[in-house]
Structure formats: structure tokens, C-alpha cells
Amino acid sequence: MTTKPTHASEVPSNPQSGKHQINLIRGWPNPGLLPVDLLSAAAQRNLSDPAIYVPALQYGPDSGYQPLREALATWLSEHYRVERDPNRICISGGASQNVACILQSFTDPNVTQAVWCISPSYHLVFQIFRDNGFEGRLRATPEDEEGVDIEALETKLAEFEKHTPEAKAPVSDAGKYRKHYRHVIYAVPTCSNPSGKTMSLRRREALVRLARKYDALIICDDVYDFLQWRIDSDPSKVSSSLSANEHPEMLLPRLCDIDLAMGRANNDPHGFGHAVSNGSFSKLTGPGMRTGWLEGSPAFAFGLAQTGATKSGGSPSQFSASIMADLVQSGALQERLATTLRPQLQHRHRIMMQAIHKHLEPLNVGIRDAGLVNGSVYGGYFVWLTLEEGISAKLVSEVTMTEENLVVGNGTMFQVPGDEASVYLDNAVRLTFAYVPEKDLVEGVERLSNVLQRIKADPEKYKALASTMADSDIIDANK
Template sequence: MAQTGNKEPETKQPEKKLINLLRGWPSPHLLPSEILRRAADKVLSDPAVFVPALQYGPDPGYEPLREALAVWLSAAYGVKPDVRELCITGGASQNIACVLQSYTDPVYTLAVWAVTPCYFLACPIFEDAGFGERLRGLPEDEEEVDVEFLERALQECEEKEGREEKPYKHPTPHRKLYRHIIYLVPTCANPSGKTLPLARRTALVHLARRHNALIIADDVYDLLQWPTTTTTTPSSSQAEIPPLPRLSDIDIPLGPSPHDPPARHFGHAVSNGSFSKLLGPGVRTGWAHGTPDFAYGLAQTGSTRSGGAPSQLTAAIVTQVVVDGGLDGHLRERVRPALQARHTRVVEAVKRELGWAGVRVVESSEGGRGVFGGYFVWVTLPEGGPTAAEVAERARAEELIVAPGGMFEVGMGDGGRFERNLRLCFSWEEEEVVVEGVERLGTVLRRWYQGTVAVGEKWENAEGHK
């Protein structure tokens, strides 16, 4: 009897899960919903708390949170608590906009200097404030900010454009105008992961004071650091890494500068803090730390005075989390160990899966200090191979989203300086998924070097927020 020749039905291969190593969000498993629920129950069950929490608040922010933060931050940074140095904000990004509203002028302020590679969603905030044409990249070196380069650039800028025209704004008596803005993430920078050493921090503050510049320091990763030298499984029993002094901590004791108005001390550095990476971005609550005059002046921003203190109800809930010890426990028991474990795994995976191609990864945030922190690793591809943009495009065929270095060029330029760099986020996807993402990246590179590159569709608008 003749064979029919029927074939076995083809088995459809399961679709790959999309892996997003661009999104800079905390893992859903690290969100402290139960801690926040208990704190909210306390707040909303006591009229003495929820009545003021549900009303307009004082300009500088919810007073109990300012008091609790003053104590909590003093313990973290080893400084004397002073509630007058704090202003509650609606988060780090919103606060940058408020600082620009209160302390810059479209004519008087000459330029915004942003350390590059730069957190890419900061640039539109400066553009919205009218500084798109005066937004200038400040290159990193091995110790993050190249202070000598900045000093030369400030001098050249002032010689070329230094004529003081009459400003449009009238900030007195509670605010002043700065001639320059300097923006950076001094600890565990996004995206490079570098940390500005103490000597550089001091030099930068003194430079700012000479040139009437305000340093906006996004200190969002200061309390998310861990040792990289441990060979054991990360655990909550490991000693916490004390953060370096904030730029505002260095600046405040120096007293008024020649650029301060009489009887005022506004200072030249503001620490921009946030609970986004500590509790969750949806909390939309943060703080600014600076001199008492600066903090109060920031509280006089028009939108704050009209709408009341930012995050009034959430601030009341966060206060309970801080006072009850829930924040410390959450960071100690869950967040830092999880991020440390993810970082260890992703570095190992990069070496194992990409090292053969000459790919390098930043392992330590500050020289030989043996410390890392934050959400990202900064990867460098070898010369002669594909660019980061080409790798990112082809990674899409592997259902993988990564961030090419060109995204982090100040002003959204062509990214030529970072065409060999990729930023990989290890905070959003689960630990094993992050490792699988690096493995898929290895597949992309192998196909490239084997000449069988699978070209994927271009991708746009993948989220990645501060």
C-alpha cells in the first residue's frame, strides 16, 4: 500500500516575552503596598491628622514630614538636623521645574550645564523653562564631573555673553537669580553609574560660588548603595554604605557668598531628593535641601503658594512610614539586597555573555571604593563592531529593549560621543529575566559577528522615567 506522505503538524514555537531593560522603574515586587496601607489607615482614621492632611498645607510642605525628614536625613548623612533647610516637593522632576521658575531668568541666567551622558528626561524640563538653546553638555571623566573643563567653559561663556541685562523677573525679597545652573546626579549617576568623589564635590561647590551658579544635585540614589566586594549572597545583615556628603552639606557651612543679597544666604547647591526610588514613583513626594533662605524661597514658587504644599495627603502617609521605621526596614530588608543581587547577576551575565566580544561594563561607582548603587549599568561596545543604535535596533527582533547611548546626549544630539554605549536597567524586570535579557543581547552580537544579523523593527517611546 502506498505511503500517503502526510507530515506531522508543525509545532508553533512559543512567543518570547518582551524584556524591557530601558524602563527605569522599581520592580512591582519591591513596592511596599502593605507598609503604605497601614500608614494610610493611621492617617485616615484620625481626624487630628487627616483634616489638615486633606486641606491646603503650608508653603514649605507638611510640617511633620519636614521634621521627620530632618531627623532621618541627619542620621543618614551625619549632619545636624535643621527643619528650616527642607522644603517638601512633588518629586524630583517637578522640583527641578520649580527651582527654574524661582531662581532663573530667561535673560539673566546665561546657561544650564548638564553633565553628559545625562538623564535624558531632564533635558525637556530645561527646554520648557526656555533654556533649549542654552543647554550645554558638561563631559564626564573617570571621576564624573570634569571641573577644570567647566571652569574654562564658565569663563568663556561669561566673556562672550556676560553683559548683565535687566532681568524679567523680580525675585526679591525671598529669592534671587543665578547666572548659571549646573545639573548632575552626583551619586550613582544615571546612566553612567559614576559617583563624584569628595574632593571633586568640594571643588565643584567652590567653583559654583565663584561664578554665581546653582548646582541642582539629583540625590535620588544616595541611599541605594551596596558593596561590590562581597562574595556572599546579598543580605540585609550587610553594613549599610554611608553616602558621601551632599553638595548642599558642603556648601551651607561656607556661609554667604559675594553673590548673596544683604542679610541673605541662598547658597549655591540644592539637594533634590525623592521617595520615587525608596517607596515608589506614584508617591510623587520628595524634598529639597539647601540653606534656610533657599528652602523658604523655593516654597514661594507661585504654583506652590496657589495650590498649597505639594503632596499634602501623601506626605502625611509618608510621615507615618518614616516615623514607624517602615522606610528603614523596607530599604534594609528588601530594596538594597534585591538591587545588589540584580547588579551582581547582570555584571556576571555581561562578562559571561558579552565579554568574548570585548564588551566592558562599569562595576564600581567610585574608583576603587568597591561600591555601586542605583538602577543601571553602563556598557561599552568595542570599536569595529556594531554601534549601540544598531544593537538596540536588532535587539528588538529578540523582543528586547535596551537604551542606546545616544539617548543620553544633552540636547538630544546625534549621540556620537556615546555611540558605543548601552544603558541596561536591572531594577524593573525580575532577576532571572534581566539575566535572560543579557543573554539575548549576546545572541544579537553573535549573529552580527557571524554575518547573519536579524534586523528588527525600530522602536519608539519605550518608557524610562526618573
């Protein structure tokens, strides 16, 4: 029986391997990527001015710290080429907390029939859905090469509706500022976690049309949009302007913007819309800032601000939001993304991909070099590998841990609980290039290659050694 770690920093390890641990599952920024200088300077400026620190340290308005809403509206409208409207923005306590608030305000156990997760899916979101009443009602729908298999999802939705009775009376009254959707669709359209894929424009448009048809709300985790780069560019040649190095593939419209451009749907008289963008500063500054935003229709953003916890405690992350407002207003954050964070992630990705092509491609491991099919841009934190037929990713992850002191994410972690059979993922491995020291990116890939070669050389031996370690043990220890 495997002992479950008691703290996230306690990682299952095998000191008998004689090797230091390399953690390629943890989706954190490397400590060297944290902008301590910018955050410190902004905090000092804010805390020296009572006009800023008094409201920043008090209960915040329901929709969030207004200077940040204004600054985000300017930045996001310029980046996505949409009309500026602060009323479309509601400040959150980060993307994860915001998913919970969205579910609390816009779903109902008797009205909302299912949550559809594009699979493979971000594994830590599942418990948020369960905590909000969707235990046993999570459904998997597959990706395709363009990000989501629309035909498969529509077939599943149509079949589901055919055998699902009419919704019961809602448990709670949505009131005039909110509504209860019949379905929820969860997606990471750009630089998906875990697959790294970016959803094509036609798939984005088709998904919005499908959501409108079936009264679904698409929750888009748009947390990697600003962390993209051309795979053929030189990461050492940087510009202080984010837009200077942007490629059209980096500027695909968000689903919330596509939804808005289509006009109000016939079944949406109050204009809540059918897609929202869930943004976060966690990957842009540091996860500990716990500050993010939602962008959707003005009606949806206002309705989200009516969530009970927000009405009671005020907007979450009020002080952190004041720091983010300082950095966005001044352009310091955008400059740092352009000159430091994006080039550093590009450099790390290139190091890992060179090692993958050298050590894993000869072992028939499938690799995706760009986010879009035949694209020239990649981004995010993760690389998704497809193993040779007959090799279990779960077995590989166990052997890498016990024999190489290497932690990788096996595909089964990213299966939708309760609907695992719908999308087979025991043939895939996720690696993270953002966290460990650069030298460990290469060594980690080499260790994985060694394990794959040993398993291929003696498959029966390793099948017999397979343990019963639960994915949850690894997940809890290596978030």
C-alpha cells in the first residue's frame, strides 16, 4: 500500500535510485521566473499612497478593483482587437476559484444536466465540478487535431438529450441577474493543458454555435494566451513590446468574443451569452497572487459579481488586484512578458524539444511541435507525448519514479472521472518544461528514454512489477 504524502511539497521519491529527483509534472513557474522586483516595487508604491492603500486594504466592490478592470479592459481590447468595455470584466481570486464561483451562480443541480470536458482535460478542475454538485455527471468528449471533435460532441449531446427527462424545478431561484444553463462545457482553447493544442478558428466558431443550440455555457481557461511564441524564432532576440513579436496564430479570437460577435442568441433574452473567458495572473506573475478575471457579456460579469461569497467578502484579492493594476497600467507587466517570461519559456521549450527529438522520437514516441495543425507557434507549460502502441503510460510513470526518480504525468490522470472509457489516454505522457532547472529538462527526457527502452526490452518483467499506486497520490504531491 502506498503512503499518501501529507503535503504538496512531499514528493514520492526513491532514494535507492541514487539520483536526484526531477519533477516534470509540476505545473509551476521556476522560481527564477517570479517577478519579485516588479511586485516589490508596486507594493511599495501602493502602500505609500493612502489614496491607493485605503481602498486596496478594505472590502472591495463586488465586480472587483476598478483600476484593474479599467487597465485590463484597455490591454485586452488592444490585444484581441475588440471594443473596450470594463463592464465585461469581473475580477476573481484566480482561475480555479472563479470556476467555482461560475458554477455557484450559473448552474443548478436540477437544471444543469452535465459538464462536458474536452479530454484530455486539466486534471485538477474535476474536483471543483464535483464540489459543486456534479459528481457522476462529468462527461468526456474527445479532442481532434484541431482542438475539439465537434461531431463527436454534438452526437453525445443529442444522444444525451434524447434520453434525459425535462429538467426539474431549480433548487434555487436564479433571480434576474443570473441564469441556470442546461449544460457546461469546459475547455482550454489555447495551449491546452495537457495536450498543448490550440483550437482552430473554425472549431471555436462551431463550438460556440453548438453551445447556443444546447443552452450550454463554455468556460474557457484562457490562462496561456500571452505565453506563446514562434517556434522558429530566436528566444535571445527580444523586443520590449509584446505586439512586436506576435504572429496571427497568437491572436485567435476568444470564444467569448466570437459569441459576442454573433449577437444575442434567441434563447438568451437577457444577454448572458454562452462563452466566458477565465483569465489569470498566476502564470504571468506568480500563482500566489491569486488574482484573475472573467470576461464575458456585461450581464454575465455583473451576475458573477452577485455570487454570495463575493457579496459578503467583497471582491477577492483586493490588495493583489491593486498591485496587478499598477503593473498593467504602467506597462511593466507587458514589458516583462515580452522581454523575460515568454523568451525564457520559449528557451526552455526548445531545450526540451531538442532532447525529445533526439532521445524519444527514435522510440516511436509521437510529438506535437506546434499548437495548431501545421502551425508555427507553441506556448504554455506542457508537452504531450504519445507512446508506442502496447506501452502503458501509467506503468511508465511508475517505473520512472521507482527506477529513475523522475516524476511525469501519465495520461490516465487527465481522463474524466466516471467517463474514463470514452477517451483512452493510457498511451500518453505529459511533461512540464517551466519548473525544473534547465539541465534537468534534458536529463529528465534521457531518463524517460532509458525507461522506455527497458520496458520494450523486457515487457513481461515490467508488467509484473506494476504497482497499485493511485493517480491521486501522485497528483496531490505534485500539483
